[in-house]
Amino acid sequence: MTARAEADPGRPVGVRSTAQKRALAGVLARTTTFRSAQELHAALREEGQRMGLTTVYNQLRALADAGMVDVLQAEDGEALYRRCGTPSHHHHLLCRVCGRTVLVEGRTVERWAARIAAHEGFVDVAHTLEFTGTCGDCSRTAPGSSVGG
Secondary structure, three states, X not given: OOHHHHHXXXXXXXXXXXXXXXXXXXXXXXXXXXXXXXXXHHHHHHOOOOOOHHHHHHHHHHHHHXXXXXXXXXXXXXXXXXXXOOOOOOEEEEEOOOOXXXXXXXXXXXXXXXXXXXXXXXXXXXXXXXXEEOOHHHHHHOOOOXXXX
């Protein structure tokens, strides 16, 4: 085992630790919401980090491939990123108003996807599933809402 691997035991094997990746991981660690690459880039610049937007996208892709960040697609098609809170495969329920997210374990969905893949002769199948809606708090405060008022 190398000294570098010992110094960063939370890093998956084969993921190279760079100053840029560490800076981006630091910003991600200090946020609890999903954020766009542009928002993360702006946060890095506010902290004095000199990193181009293309580099932010490349580092986010590497972190996502390593399972260190979650990626979901907003209704407008923009990719949003957040530090991954669990090592197991999961999905998210996203409020389209406030951005609140809830982690969703979908064992039934996982079995369904595996069954369809096997039926069609596919192996090594990956998938994404995203749920969007309006959370209870936002639905009660939305203009024209008849709930709560």
